[in-house]
Amino acid sequence: MKLDKFDREILRVLQQDATVSMAELSQKVGLSHTPCWRRVKRMEADGIIVGKVTLLNSKKLNLGVSVFIFVTLKNHDGDSLTDFEQAVQSIDEVVECHTTSGEKDYLLKVVVESIEEYENLLKNKLTHLPLVDHLSSTFALKQVKNTTQLPIKSQ
Structure with a gap:
């Protein structure tokens, strides 16, 4: 359109x-x-506007720890990818999941209250996702920019 x-x-x-x-x-x-x-x-x-949401302040909700996790799967067939993608949907703390190019298969963004909560999530849920071979976590120290707005050009 x-x-x-x-x-x-x-x-x-x-x-x-x-x-x-x-x-x-x-x-x-x-x-x-x-x-x-x-x-x-x-x-x-036409699906250009897909919804309207209320944005929340994660720090005021005591959800100040953001973790980015690179995921590598053991298998890369269609069923394996589908199984992983379906399983990740049920984990509320995973707020974003992206397929990626290169050595890693997925990038997850997790938001939690504390490092201890992340450790618990890692041990009890993330490592048990289907066909996970390797997880690599990186903690965000400070959010420099946060926008949900897409860069709409004038034309």
């Missing part, structure tokens, strides 16, 4: 504040209410 300047501006505004009213949104992007609403609905129907 081709996006014009109004579509892109709608996306930029909604990424900054998904709770903005349609009246405010239409004013900010320079469209009247109905055409703006139609564009939003079209982008939702």
